[in-house]
Amino acid sequence: MSLPIEFVEKYKNLLGEEESSRFFTAIDSPSKKGFRLNPLKNNYQDIQYSLKEPIEFTKDGYYGEISGRDSEWTGGYVYSQDPSAMYPAVSLNVKPGDKVLDLCAAPGGKSTALASSLDNSGLLVANEISKSRAKDLRENLERWGATNVVVTNESPDRLSKKLSHFFDKILVDAPCSGEGMFRKDPAATQYWSPEYVLTCQTRQKEILIEAMKMLKPGGEIVYSTCTYSPEEDEEIVAWLVENYSLEIEPLKLYPGMSAGRPDWSKSNMPELKETVRLWFQNGVGEGQFVAHLKNIEENQETSTKVKKRKNKRHKKSTIARLNKDEISAVAKVLDNFALPSSLENWQNEVLQSNGHVFVPALDPGMLTELHVLNNGVELGLLKKKRFEPSHQLAEVLGQKEQKQLINFEDKVDYERYIHGETIKVDSNLRGFVLVAYQNHIFSFGKIGNDQILKNFYPKGLRK
Numbered sequence: 001m002s003l004p005i006e007f008v009e010k011y012k013n014l015l016g017e018e019e020s021s022r023f024f025t026a027i028d029s030p031s032k033k034g035f036r037l038n039p040l041k042n043n044y045q046d047i048q049y050s051l052k053e054p055i056e057f058t059k060d061g062y063y064g065e066i067s068g069r070d071s072e073w074t075g076g077y078v079y080s081q082d083p084s085a086m087y088p089a090v091s092l093n094v095k096p097g098d099k100v101l102d103l104c105a106a107p108g109g110k111s112t113a114l115a116s117s118l119d120n121s122g123l124l125v126a127n128e129i130s131k132s133r134a135k136d137l138r139e140n141l142e143r144w145g146a147t148n149v150v151v152t153n154e155s156p157d158r159l160s161k162k163l164s165h166f167f168d169k170i171l172v173d174a175p176c177s178g179e180g181m182f183r184k185d186p187a188a189t190q191y192w193s194p195e196y197v198l199t200c201q202t203r204q205k206e207i208l209i210e211a212m213k214m215l216k217p218g219g220e221i222v223y224s225t226c227t228y229s230p231e232e233d234e235e236i237v238a239w240l241v242e243n244y245s246l247e248i249e250p251l252k253l254y255p256g257m258s259a260g261r262p263d264w265s266k267s268n269m270p271e272l273k274e275t276v277r278l279w280f281q282n283g284v285g286e287g288q289f290v291a292h293l294k295n296i297e298e299n300q301e302t303s304t305k306v307k308k309r310k311n312k313r314h315k316k317s318t319i320a321r322l323n324k325d326e327i328s329a330v331a332k333v334l335d336n337f338a339l340p341s342s343l344e345n346w347q348n349e350v351l352q353s354n355g356h357v358f359v360p361a362l363d364p365g366m367l368t369e370l371h372v373l374n375n376g377v378e379l380g381l382l383k384k385k386r387f388e389p390s391h392q393l394a395e396v397l398g399q400k401e402q403k404q405l406i407n408f409e410d411k412v413d414y415e416r417y418i419h420g421e422t423i424k425v426d427s428n429l430r431g432f433v434l435v436a437y438q439n440h441i442f443s444f445g446k447i448g449n450d451q452i453l454k455n456f457y458p459k460g461l462r463k
C-alpha cells in the first residue's frame with residue numbers, strides 16, 4: 001500500500017525499526033472480519049454462521065463474515081463489525097437501567113452493542129450529526145429491535161443545550177484521521193496529513209466539551225478513535241484530565257491489546273498507560289484506541305431548564321394521547337402478538353403525532369426543537385379507524401416467539417419477499433402476520449381470503 005511519507009516517518013520514529021516493520025507489513029495483510037449477535041432476539045444463537053471463533057473480550061462477538069442479504073441480517077440477529085471496534089462499547093460497562101448517550105453513533109456498530117447491554121431497560125440516545133449517516137443509524141437500530149432507543153440527528157452543542165448533565169454513561173467514538181482504517185479502506189490514506197491530524201484533534205475537543213456538559217456527576221465516559229495518532233489519542237485524554245474532574249479508569253488488556261503510551265503525550269501522565277491501543281500487527285482487528293474515564297465531581301449543578309421548558313413546549317407540539325377508539329384499533333392488531341415485557345403497558349404510555357402511534361423512550365417534551373428520527377417504538381400508523389403496524393414493530397416483535405407468523409420454508413420465497421413481491425401462502429391466518437425465514441422475523445405482511453401474503457417490507461429496504 002502506498003502510504004504518505006510523513007506517516008511512515010512518524011511511525012518509524014514512534015515505534016522503532018522492528019515494531020514499525022511489523023506494523024507496515026500488517027497494513028498490507030488482509031483485514032479480520034467479525035460480527036456480533038443480538039441477544040435481544042428470540043433464540044438469537046439460532047443462525048447459520050459459525051460461532052466457533054468467539055472474540056474473547058466480548059459477550060456476543062465472533063470472527064467471521066456475514067451477508068447483508070441473509071435473514072439473520074434483515075431480522076437484526078447480526079451486525080457486521082470490526083473486532084477491535086467492539087472494545088469501546090464493552091469498555092463503557094453499560095448495565096440495564098443506565099441512561100446512555102452515543103454521541104457520534106452512525107452507522108451504529110457501537111449503539112447496537114450498547115442497546116444489547118441495556119436489555120430494553122434505561123435509555124440509549126444515539127446521535128449522529130450527518131443527515132445521511134443518521135438515516136443508516138436509524139435503520140440499523142430499527143433492525144436491532146430494542147424498545148428504549150432515541151435516534152437524533154444533531155450537532156453535539158444543540159444536544160447539550162437540551163440534555164444537560166443527563167447521562168450516566170457517554171460514548172464518544174470520535175471522528176478521526178482514521179489511520180486504523182488504512183488497511184480496510186486504503187482510500188483513507190488520501191486524506192491524511194499532519195495538518196489533518198491536528199484538525200481532527202480540534203474537532204475532538206469541541207465534541208468532548210459538549211459531551212462533558214451532558215455527563216452526570218459520577219458519570220462515565222469512553223473516548224475512542226480508530227486512529228493511532230497520539231495527538232488524537234493520549235493527548236486528548238491528557239487534555240480531558242487536565243481540564244475536567246475526570247479520572248482515568250483502568251481498562252483490561254486482553255491478548256492482542258497494548259497499553260496506551262504516556263511517553264507519546266506532552267503531559268507524560270502515567271495513568272495514560274491504563275488506556276488501550278489495538279494495533280494491526282497484534283491480530284485482533286483494525287486499529288483502535290480506547291480510554292475510560294470517570295467524572296469524580298460530586299455535586300454538579302444539574303440544569304432545570306429541561307423541566308421548565310417541558311410543559312410549555314409540549315402544549316404547542318402535535319403530540320397527543322389516543323382516544324378510546326384509537327386505542328382499541330391499535331389493540332385489535334397488537335393483541336395477536338406476544339409483546340416484550342417493556343411494551344406490556346403500552347396503553348398507559350402510548351402517544352401519537354400526525355397519526356404515527358409510538359411508545360416513547362423519552363418524554364418528547366425534552367426533545368422539542370431537536371431532529372428526532374425515532375423515539376422509542378413506533379407501533380404504527382392510524383388511518384381513520386384502521387391501524388397499520390410499523391416495520392419497527394415487526395423487528396421489536398422478533399424478541400418473542402410468535403404464533404401469528406408465516407415462516408418461509410423456501411429461500412426463494414424469502415428472496416422474493418425482500419424484493420417486494422406478494423406470495424401465495426397455504427395458511428388459515430388472516431390479517432396482519434409477522435413474516436420470517438428460518439424463524440428470523442424480518443417484516444409484517446397481510447393475508448386476505450385469497451391467501452395472498454401482501455408485502456409490507458418497506459420499499460426503501462427492498463433488495
Ligand SMILES: C[S@@+](CC[C@H](N)C(=O)[O-])C[C@H]1O[C@@H](n2cnc3c(N)ncnc32)[C@H](O)[C@@H]1O
Nearest residue numbers: 104105106107108109110129130133173174175
Ligand atoms: C468513527 S465514526 C462513528 C462510528 C460509530 N460509532 C459506529 O460504531 O458505528 C464518527 C462519527 O462522527 C460523526 N461526526 C463528524 N463530525 C462530527 C462532529 N463535529 N460532531 C459529532 N459527530 C461528528 C461522523 O459523521 C461519524 O459518523
